[in-house]
Amino acid sequence: MKRRNFIRQSGLLTAGFLLHQQMLQAYGSADAAKTISIGIIGCGDRGNGLGSVLNSMPEQFQLKAVCDVLAFRLDQAKKLDKKNNLRYEKDYRKILDDKTIDAVIIATPLHNHYEIAAAAINAGKHVYLEKTMTYDAEQSLALVKLTQQYPKQILQVGHQYRYTPLYFKVKEMIDKGYLGKVTQIDCRWDRNWNWRRPVPQGYTDKQVNWRMYKEYSGGLPAELLSHQVDFINWAFNTHPDEILGTGGIDYYKDGRETFDNVQAILRYNKEGMIGNFGATCGNEKDGYLFKLKGTKGTIQLLMNDGVFFPEKQTKKELETVDGVTGATKIEWNKEGGIPILKEKSKDGSWYALKEFYKSVTENSKPVSNVITGATTAFCVHLMNQSIYKHSIETWKPEYNLDK
């Protein structure tokens, strides 16, 4: 149907735009009295990516040092060295010992997250820790305990979608009941390639393709699906109670240990919801897929783009008028959906680092903090337990953390 249809409740749909503006303004007005000097530990794709976002925010951050155990990674990080004043370190402790550095970004392989984050907190640094927060549940519990002893230090976890206007808006829509009762969530993060990086001469496969090895990585659930798992935890203020997973090395039998094809069903008892989380390296048709299905409508999300599709009955209710006079109107797309935001969002990391700056300068708790990071890490832990052991895992009482 066409945009002549009018949405009684459509405040939220045009509101998205306003929200975005308001957020930008709120961020923009932050007093730039202090720039945070920061170091990056782990200069792979993610670390370097965050580095270039930092470089785009000179009023908030000054990148002082980069660290990686692999020389070629440090070499790649040179492109971040705009002013030719970066320190390059192989040992992260040297960055932690530097009293002029206020904060660190940790973007290392997963198995190092806990050790380095704990050391950074103990060294008095604020920490932006990439997802997934830790390798396993035990480490998450330990990190929660540790950070409680350092209330003045910020630990933010890199589930950056929590900060984008789009995902923020979607949470609003859920809270306000625009979707009705959500019963099903479909998530995919697919690709059609082996998910490997080329190994430069002189390096081992384990060093570069650590994601292929169980001792370093949580595989597809930790590296990809954790974002969507985290969003559901946040949006519904919940966690799964029961997890049933499966998977295998089904296509790339190239010596990898982590699975190239996984599926997990997460049951949320309190909400009465089922979440289907899957990823394969053997098909890219869906790519990134994220659908929330409620009795009143569906939200379909891409990373920077989202559309609301009302159900038949909802649509009927929306069509009570024949025309609307106004300066702007609701615009329906060709598939009968309504774009959630009128403008595309910036990259999620930009919003997340703005929030990190705000949290550090105002000593406020980030939305993606050690507790929420732990909750999602527990989910990933249970997903992997279930996938590898072919078991049904249940939420443990010790995972219920005080917020």
Next chain:
Amino acid sequence: MLLVIFSAHRSVEWKRFAISGAAQGTTYSIIYYAEDSTVTKSLIDSELMSLDSSLSLYKPYSRINQFNNSIKGITLDKHLLQVVKKSIDTYKATNGLFDITVQPLVHAWGFGVTKSRYVPDAVAIKNILPCVSTKLLQLKGNRLSKSKPCVKIDLNGIAQGYSVDILAALLEKYGVKNYIVELGGEIRVKGRKQPSGEKMKIGIESPNEDAFENHLLQKIIELDKGAITTSGSYRKYYESKGQKITHLINPKTGYPQKNELISVTVYAKDAITADAYDNALMLMGLKQALAFVERRKDLAAYFVYKNANGSIADTASSAFLKLMNP
């Protein structure tokens, strides 16, 4: 006898036809009730094309641009002639608040064909003002002349309304008697939904300053004839140094107008009239605008405004109240 009963029951096979598309930087939607699809999308689109080549500042070849680029003036085509005539009438009726020669100001404030967020300084505005006044236009027959080469016109405050009327006339020409035409939120209605016989329901969008309030749809009115248009300050604006710069520029002062009005919705017999007056009413401010509308038998208006305490309120002229509560 039998035949008479049959013929009385031989009802029209009503069908609902919907046409929609993009035009004039916005979208349009036409719904009509008829036996057959006599009016097609291609017919509508070619009419809109011809309107564009006459009235659109966005088409370099348009007749309006020919006038603006001319030194002394040009001969108008039928569309431009109609709209300029109505514009001059409205200029007089609004004591100069509706003024199509506002183009250089609109451009300077960044709301013209090329958008900018650069706020012009006082000197720039002072230099532009001598080029702004409908008194600098002379219409003789179908020739429009200008007293100074710098005089340029912008019909954006009236062309959409006119276009809606032209589309309505096109429907009528093809025998359609029950329709609603909407272009960019400007609406013209005739007849009723068939076979139900219900009037057309028109929603008046409410500017929602609080992003999370749901009540976007402030009012619904039912119409079986006439036109309704809305002008608002709440969407088209940018911010500069903490100031909201709205697209509603007072042609007399050269500056964007600030008052309590958030939006004005005008009802009139045709869309060109409603559209011509909505911006002028915005500039008048609530008290003056309400008095103005009450004096005019051919206008009705609904106002959304901000109270002194910051809350949003609405009011309407007595004729508009009758439309809302028939």
